[in-house]
Amino acid sequence: MDASAQTIPASLLGWYDAHARALPWRSPPGEAPPDPYRVWLSEVMLQQTTVAAVIPYFEKFTARWPSVAALAAADEAEVMAAWAGLGYYSRARNLIACARAVAEAGGIFPDTEAGLRALPGLGAYTAAAVAAIAFGRRAAVVDANVERVVARLEALDRPLPQARARIREVVERITPEDRPGDFAQAMMDLGATVCTPRNPRCLLCPLAAVCKGRSLGAERFPVKPAKKAKPGRKGRAFWIERDGAVWLVRRAGRGMLGGMRALPDDGWSARDDGAAPPPLAGPWQGGGSVRHTFTHFHLDLQLMLYSGSDWARLDPQDGEWWPVERIGEAGLPTLFAKAATRARGEK
Ligand code: SF4
Structure with a gap:
């Protein structure tokens, strides 16, 4: 014994x-x-x-x-x-x-x-x-x-x-x-x-x-069980700037961050498979990425900066031009506020 x-x-x-x-x-x-x-x-x-x-x-x-x-x-x-x-x-x-x-x-x-x-x-x-x-x-x-x-x-x-x-x-x-x-x-x-x-x-x-x-x-002790790792998602947000204003949209009322002003994005909130978004054609250049953690997943949001001038494609029913200098007053959720800061740093 x-x-x-x-x-x-x-x-x-x-x-x-x-x-x-x-x-x-x-x-x-x-x-x-x-x-x-x-x-x-x-x-x-x-x-x-x-x-x-x-x-x-x-x-x-x-x-x-x-x-x-x-x-x-x-x-x-x-x-x-x-x-x-x-x-x-x-x-x-x-x-x-x-x-x-x-x-x-x-x-x-x-x-x-x-x-x-x-x-x-x-x-x-x-x-x-x-x-x-x-x-x-x-x-x-x-x-x-x-x-x-x-x-x-x-x-x-x-x-x-x-x-x-x-x-x-x-x-x-x-x-x-x-x-x-x-x-x-x-x-x-x-x-x-x-x-x-x-x-x-x-x-x-x-x-x-x-x-x-x-x-x-x-x-x-007793040791707590490790928290389950959160799944990851990938998405893109678009920074479209013209004459000191950026194009902002209003997110659909029922989805994530519904009803809030935001940068346009590629619909990442409806994709939960973690897959990378498909290649993007046209006058875009990479603007880095931001990482944000929601309750149930992490999001890596790649920022794409628009370098074209096809403004006619932007429907005023979908969004509005917002002065870049006053972006802090747009009421962007944290994710998009981070993305906006990143985009302005890149420009
Ligand atoms: S058995 Fe519990 S109360 Fe006793 S010394 Fe160990 S930890 Fe402290």
């Missing part, structure tokens, strides 16, 4: 003995485990739900249905009504199905992780938690709090979905034979009260001495 597999449980259980949260479904540290029914009920209720929200529901349920047999015999509509407000209602339906399965099997919960896992609605996490907390089985109990604590303890440099197998390995390694239920609850409590998502209180942490993430900046 490596050193951390010995020191972590000892340090953590020592801390838990002094700092365990008192919760209505728990036994105090080191004492006989609670009724499996209460452990199971609390774990189902706690899925996706905060401790504070669960407590009144747990008390209401256990007062009204104090045993798994009582819950199994309950009217389904009444259970659903009692669950109202706790959300994720499939949990309530599974709760009734599971209670009835346990009642049919003699009213006793299976005492192993595998046996629990076979019950309706019990996933890997709940089966492990009930096995450890109610039956003292050595089981790797990994919830979101535990994932965060372990990602920090080990300074795992992979984001969560990929790091999960490693986190499970670590939890399996450090879970002790002795008091595995208290150990699981201690890990949860550490994550909930000390190794919190923001501003973890490392100075108070019983695992600080063995934590690899602490000195690297605990909040970096």
Whole structure:
């Protein structure tokens, strides 16, 4: 056994003995485990739900249905009504199905992780938690709090979905034979009260001495998944200048930057294939390019400067001549304002 597999449980259980949260479904540290029914009920209720929200529901349920047999015999509509407000209602339906399965099997919960896992609605996490907390089985109990604590303890440099197998390995390694239920609850409590998502209180942490993430900046862990790279688009905008004025158009009302004054362009906003625009014939010369980032893509906009004089092709219904000196007053969106600055620099 490596050193951390010995020191972590000892340090953590020592801390838990002094700092365990008192919760209505728990036994105090080191004492006989609670009724499996209460452990199971609390774990189902706690899925996706905060401790504070669960407590009144747990008390209401256990007062009204104090045993798994009582819950199994309950009217389904009444259970659903009692669950109202706790959300994720499939949990309530599974709760009734599971209670009835346990009642049919003699009213006793299976005492192993595998046996629990076979019950309706019990996933890997709940089966492990009930096995450890109610039956003292050595089981790797990994919830979101535990994932965060372990990602920090080990300074795992992979984001969560990929790091999960490693986190499970670590939890399996450090879970002790002795008091595995208290150990699981201690890990949860550490994550909930000390190794919190923001501003973890490392100075108070019983695992600080063995934590690899602490000195690297605990909040970096778990590492966030890399943002998906934005796709790129390519387009052209046209700078057509005559006698100190530039030709501006009004963009179509429904498209991107709709209704705004702009340089004429080649319709890049309707093309999302990233392809380069086709070669341009006629009296045009390159004026450099500007890059702009929209919410969903980057745009490389190539600027083309008109060097001809075929003004008759410009339809006054489509646009207007705007004094170049007053281009700042045209209300151009940032992309075209950048392009205009570039064009003026090129001229
Ligand atoms: S030392 Fe800090 S980061 Fe490491 S486990 Fe403790 S609270 Fe979390």
